[in-house]
Amino acid sequence: MATERIIKVGRGETPSTAALAHLKQLLTSGHLDGLMIPMAMGGGRTFMHVLVTDPDALADADPFAPVMPVNGATSVSRLTKLEAPSGRIGVVLRPCEIAAAIELHKLLQVRLGDVVVIGVDCPGTISVKDHIDLVDAGKDPLSAVAEEPGLLREACMTCDWTRVQYHDMLLGTFGSDGKHVIVVSEDETLLGGLDKAPKGALEARESTIEKIEDIREKTTEAVEKEVDEHLQGPEGVAKHWETCIVCHNCMEQCPVCYCNECFFESQTFRYEGDKMMLWARNRGSLDMPTDKAMFHLGRMAHMVATCIGCGMCTQACPVGINVGRAFKYVASRVQPVYDYKAGRSVDDPLPQATYLEDELEPR
C-alpha cells in the first residue's frame, strides 16, 4: 500500500530545496547508495543528470529543474544495461523520462527493477537553448515561464504524461502553490521522518492534474490541426524537412532509438559515384547528402510505435525543424492500431514483439 507523506516548504526554502533536503537525507542515512539527479552546470545555465554518492555534492542539484538537455532514460540505460549497479540508486525522472525508461525496459535496454525511480510532477521544460539564453540575460527561467507559458517546449505544452505513471517514490508539486511537496511510496525507508499528507493536499494535486491535462489536450488539438493543414502529402513532408542537414542528431538524442548500429548509418547508404550519377540523371538532380526522406520516414517506421513524445528530437535539431511534432502526430495514429500507448506501462507488450491471430488486414 502506498503511503502519502508531505515535505513542508519552509521560510527561505523552495520546493526544490525542500525536496532536495529529503533526498540528501536518504543518501546520508544510507537508504540510497547513489542518486542520479539534475545538477546545475555552468552556474545554472543548464542542468544535467549527475550520479551522486557524496551527499555534500548535492548542493547544486535540483529535482525540478525546468530544462531537460538529455532524456534521463538514456542515462538509466547506460547505468543498468551491461550490469546492474550494486546498491540502491535513486534516479530522479520526469514522466516522459519514465515513459522512455519503460519502453527501454521492454526493449531490454534498461532494468527498471535495478533502480529506485523517483518520479517528479513536471509542469514542463524550456529548451536548453532558451534556458541558457534566459540565464545569460540575467533572468530566472522559472519566473520567465510563469510570465510567458509559450516559452515551454511544444512537447511539454502537448504532454501526455501529466500524471506520473510509474514510480518507486513520487515527488508531487502540483496543486501545492509552492508550499509543500507530496511524497508517495510503498517503501517506508524512503519516507522516513516525514509527516502524513493532509487530505486536502492530495485532492488539490488531483484537481490541478485534471486542469493541466485539459489545457494540454486542447493545445494538442491545435497542434494537430496545424499538422493536418501543413504536414500532409509529399510536398508537406518535403517542406517540413526542407532545411534538414541530415546530421541524424534527432535520432542520436531520441531515447527510444537504442540500436547500436543504426541501419540509416550503415554502408547500405554509401554508394558508388556512378549510382548517384544514375539517380541524378533520372530525376535531373540528386539532393546531397542523400536519403533525407528515407532517414526520417524509415526511422519513423522503425520506432514510432515506441515514440513517447518527449520532443528531444526537436530540441536537438540544429536547424530548428520540429521533428517531434511530426513523430508525435504519427505516433498517435499508429499506436492505437495495436491498442498501445508507448510509455504507459511495463505490462503492455511491445507491439512489434507480439501479435494476435485475429487482427488487422489481411486476414
Added chain:
Amino acid sequence: MTDKDRKGEGKAAAGDDFEPVIVGFFCNWCTASAADLAGTSRMQYPPNVRPIRVMCTGSVDTSFVLRALLEGADGVLVGGCHPGDCHYVTGNYRARRRLTGVIKILEALALDPERFRFEWISASEGAKFAKVVTDFTEDIKRMGPSPLKEL
C-alpha cells in the same frame, strides 16, 4: 536494365502509356511459387512487377517498403503465406503488424497509402496471384506515377 529504360520509367506520365514499376516482396514458400505456377499455367497478368524473393514476409523490414517507394517504385506488393501456414510459424503475423504500421504512417501523412498492398497467396494460388497483380497494376495505373519518388 539500362539507364535509358530506367529514365523512361521514372519520368512516364499518367495515361495509357504509363507502365508502373511495382516491387514485389514474395515469400519463397508461397507467393514466389504461386508466381511460377501462374507462369507455367500460362495465366495472363501484367509484367509490371519486379519480384524479390524473400525467405518469409517476416524478413521484410518496414524500411524496405519505404525505400522502394522513395526510390522509384509506383507500388509495393508483399505476398506471404496464409495465417497458420508460415514456415517460421509467426513470421506472417509479425509482418502484418509491422507493415500495417507503414500503411498507417503513409495514411497519417497523406503519402498515397494505396501504393502499398499486402496479400496472402499460397503456392497453389496461381490464379489469385494473377488476379492480385492485375488488379494492383490497374489501380496503380489509375493513380499515375508515384509522387513519393520525388521525395
